[in-house]
């Protein structure tokens with residue numbers, strides 16, 4: 277796809293995208309009509325968040341507190357995506373071969389600017405999985421006998437990729453557990469110790485926001501510790517950007533995989549890879565890509581033909597994200613988490629798996645009933661919350677101390693939605 281664009285003959289196609297009309301005009305810019313946000317009460321400004329809620333068409337059939345899987349598009353983005361799908365279908369290869377390269381480049385540049393990266397540091401992917409597998413598999417500095425490290429909270433398929441490095445690169449693979457209950461000090465101590473205990477460590481996988489518990493890792497501190505020992509970090513930021521407000525330079529990490537279809541609200545099937553400019557040579561080209569120069573980060577991803585419309589709708593999604601406000605979104609999501617957690621923290625036997633400490637939780641937080649760490653235990657609670665209280669959550673496995681249930685509100689979630697969860701948890705814990 278990319279190759280065809282590089283070779284494209286410029287025909288001055290009468291702007292295929294200009295044929296998109298009506299509903300998508302607003303959608304293309306992502307602009308929505310929102311009231312002015314009260315800057316001193318960003319997280320709780322009722323007028324503002326009511327207006328944000330109206331940007332989304334959400335099924336009334338359930339209170340969906342499982343928005344960590346992916347984030348639905350706002351209506352403006354959805355309409356834009358549909359219009360772009362129609363345009364691509366109508367214009368077919370004529371559009372794809374003559375204009376998509378230019379439009380994809382605009383989307384890539386918009387992502388780079390928003391995340392604070394240089395254009396040379398960003399390549400679009402179909403999601404975080406693609407980006408992270410290419411980073412872990414393509415990291416070419418490992419020598420046989422080196423050690424690679426990851427934790428119980430890291431994402432399953434990234435754990436698989438780290439395990440596979442044993443076959444691929446002849447390294448030793450070490451898995452460790454994040455302490456529970458977690459605190460910033462305990463987490464830092466754990467990373468400090470695991471790095472000290474493994475002097476041959478060369479690569480460390482860190483997950484910015486855990487999809488299992490919601491724990492937010494103090495990435496900058498961990499990355500600085502690793503750097504001091506000559507250990508590179510691959511960061512799984514699948515859940516962080518959009519849920520937390522940051523720029524890449526805040527993290528001090530050279531290799532990062534991101535999603536855009538979770539907390540940014542882009543269509544499904546889009547994410548990106550970040551590689552610090554000076555480190556590109558340390559990641560192999562994707563399956564020997566020859567479309568792009570080895571010095572171009574786009575040679576590190578070779579997706580083939582993918583969903584053009586998801587890329588085309590990305591600038592609108594990003595614009596809306598910026599308009600709602602990355603900081604406001606982060607504060608709102610943390611407020612929603614604090615709202616339900618503060619109301620259930622004293623319920624008998626309920627363990628909350630993220631600490632209240634600033635910076636250690638965002639919008640996602642999981643809970644477990646003491647002694648109930650099996651799949652069956654947690655499935656039963658998920659079913660009770662769903663069937664008796666109309667609240668949808670999800671069981672998460674893989675946490676060293678036992679399975680748990682994840683609660684992930686969205687920016688359209690209201691406090692009243694969370695009251696339903698609190699009511700359900702009261703019943704579950706008093707049974």
Ligand SMILES: Cc1ncc(COP(=O)(O)O)c(C=O)c1O
Nearest residue numbers: 403404405406431487512514535
């Ligand atoms: C922590 C983490 N990493 C990576 C991924 C993979 O993201 P995707 O399936 O969108 O590629 C996910 C998805 O839920 C995740 O939670």
